[in-house]
Amino acid sequence: QQQVKQSPQSLIVQKGGISIINCAYENTAFDYFPWYQQFPGKGPALLIAIRPDVSEKKEGRFTISFNKSAKQFSLHIMDSQPGDSATYFCAASRGAAGNKLTFGGGTRVLVKP
Amino acid sequence: DAGVTQSPTHLIKTRGQQVTLRCSPKSGHDTVSWYQQALGQGPQFIFQYYEEEERQRGNFPDRFSGHQFPNYSSELNVNALLLGDSALYLCASGGGRETQYFGPGTRLLVL
Numbered sequence: 160q161q162q163v164k165q166s167p168q169s170l171i172v173q174k175g176g177i178s179i180i181n182c183a184y185e186n187t188a189f190d191y192f193p194w195y196q197q198f199p200g201k202g203p204a205l206l207i208a209i210r211p212d213v214s215e216k217k218e219g220r221f222t223i224s225f226n227k228s229a230k231q232f233s234l235h236i237m238d239s240q241p242g243d244s245a246t247y248f249c250a251a252s253r254g255a256a257g258n259k260l261t262f263g264g265g266t267r268v269l270v271k272p
Numbered sequence: 273d274a275g276v277t278q279s280p281t282h283l284i285k286t287r288g289q290q291v292t293l294r295c296s297p298k299s300g301h302d303t304v305s306w307y308q309q310a311l312g313q314g315p316q317f318i319f320q321y322y323e324e325e326e327r328q329r330g331n332f333p334d335r336f337s338g339h340q341f342p343n344y345s346s347e348l349n350v351n352a353l354l355l356g357d358s359a360l361y362l363c364a365s366g367g368g369r370e371t372q373y374f375g376p377g378t379r380l381l382v383l
Contacts, residue, residue, distance in 0.1 A: 250314075
């Protein structure tokens with residue numbers, strides 16, 4: 160059972176454009192939603208995370224939008240740069256941030272110069 | 273401040289063999305989680321160790337076992353290796369209220 164569904168699988172965006180990645184979850188007990196960035200040959204690195212008590216969180220060029228009623232959340236990468244080319248994963252966990260993470264399938268983002 | 277470290281970086285084994293992977297958590301972290309990431313997929317949770325006990329476990333068979341030492345480092349053991357066990361094995365440290373930080377992973381190839 161895939162509890163976190165991520166789309167699209169891949170994305171090509173021009174430098175300076177906006178990358179948008181969407182995730183939907185099924186388990187209403189989830190209450191912590193992080194996004195991770197992974198480069199080839201590396202482990203995932205935390206980008207930004209949100210809890211359901213807020214609808215949006217922004218850190219630099221990265222913004223999470225959260226819709227609790229629709230059980231959806233998304234990552235927006237503003238002013239995309241070639242260095243942002245990586246695979247992005249949404250995840251969800253229940254309770255504390257250190258608990259078991261359930262990951263989406265990933266989105267491969269390519270930013271063209 | 274060293275982050276999460278894992279060893280070895282790469283490993284090649286034959287079907288039926290056993291393998292042990294190692295992880296040292298980020299300084300100050302007492303909880304270690306292990307994830308399996310198949311090629312082109314998201315990481316899948318294997319289990320989590322805290323105070324030398326397995327605290328949570330994902331949907332993995334008993335061939336996957338682990339251990340945590342008093343210094344918080346951890347080992348992942350996989351017995352009777354199958355071709356399908358080929359994957360990147362990730363260790364993450366940080367539990368409770370702490371965000372999980374991932375190591376670089378160990379790439380396991382089973383032939």
